[in-house]
Amino acid sequence: MDKKELRAIILKQLKELPIETRENFNKSLLKQLKETNEWKQAQTIAVTLSRFPEVDTELLVQAAxxxxxxxxxxxSGKNRKLSFYVYSPQTKIKQSRFGLWEPENREDEIKKERIDLIIVPGLAYSDKGYRVGFGGGYYDRYLASYTGKTISILYPFQLEQETSSLTESFDIPVQKLLIAFE
Known part of the structure; x- marks a missing residue:
C-alpha cells in the first residue's frame, strides 16, 4: 500500500464515522489533551482549524x-513554507487554495521559539509517531527545526501499522499520540 491508498482508506473511514461516535471521540481527546503536561505548561499552542472529515479541533480551540x-x-505559503499567526475570536479567516482555513492578516508571524505546543494534523500514524499527512510536507519541513512539544489527536482507526513502512528520511515523528476512546 502506498500513501495515496492509505489516505483514501482513512478518509473514507473518517467520512463514514457516525456523528455520535465522532462527538464522543472529540470529547475524549479534549479531556486527554487537557490532562497532559504539554497542554498545562503551554502558553502558545498551534492548531489547524479542522474541516470535515478531519478530527475536529473546534472543542480544542474553545478550551484553549x-x-x-x-x-x-x-x-501555507509559497515553497511549501508553513508560518503561524495569532488566532482569536476576532481573527478574520479565509479558505486557502487547499480548502484550509487561514488567517487573512499575516503581518505578525509568530516565530517557532514562541510556540510551546503544536497539535500536528495527520491521517494515519505509526505507534512511533510517524504520520501520513495530507500531502505536501508542510509540517515535516516546519518540524525539522522546531524544538517545542508536539502532539497529535486521532481516532483509533488512524493508528495504522502500515504507516511505518511508508516512513521517509525527512519525516519527523510526533512526540505524543492521544487516541480517542468512547
Whole structure:
C-alpha cells in the first residue's frame, strides 16, 4: 500500500464515522489533551482549524481560549513554507487554495521559539509517531527545526501499522499520540 491508498482508506473511514461516535471521540481527546503536561505548561499552542472529515479541533480551540492560552493557526505559503499567526475570536479567516482555513492578516508571524505546543494534523500514524499527512510536507519541513512539544489527536482507526513502512528520511515523528476512546 502506498500513501495515496492509505489516505483514501482513512478518509473514507473518517467520512463514514457516525456523528455520535465522532462527538464522543472529540470529547475524549479534549479531556486527554487537557490532562497532559504539554497542554498545562503551554502558553502558545498551534492548531489547524479542522474541516470535515478531519478530527475536529473546534472543542480544542474553545478550551484553549477558556484556559487563557494564545492560539496560532497556520498559513501555507509559497515553497511549501508553513508560518503561524495569532488566532482569536476576532481573527478574520479565509479558505486557502487547499480548502484550509487561514488567517487573512499575516503581518505578525509568530516565530517557532514562541510556540510551546503544536497539535500536528495527520491521517494515519505509526505507534512511533510517524504520520501520513495530507500531502505536501508542510509540517515535516516546519518540524525539522522546531524544538517545542508536539502532539497529535486521532481516532483509533488512524493508528495504522502500515504507516511505518511508508516512513521517509525527512519525516519527523510526533512526540505524543492521544487516541480517542468512547
Amino acid at each position: 481560549w477558556d484556559d487563557g492560552k494564545q492560539l496560532v493557526i497556520p498559513y
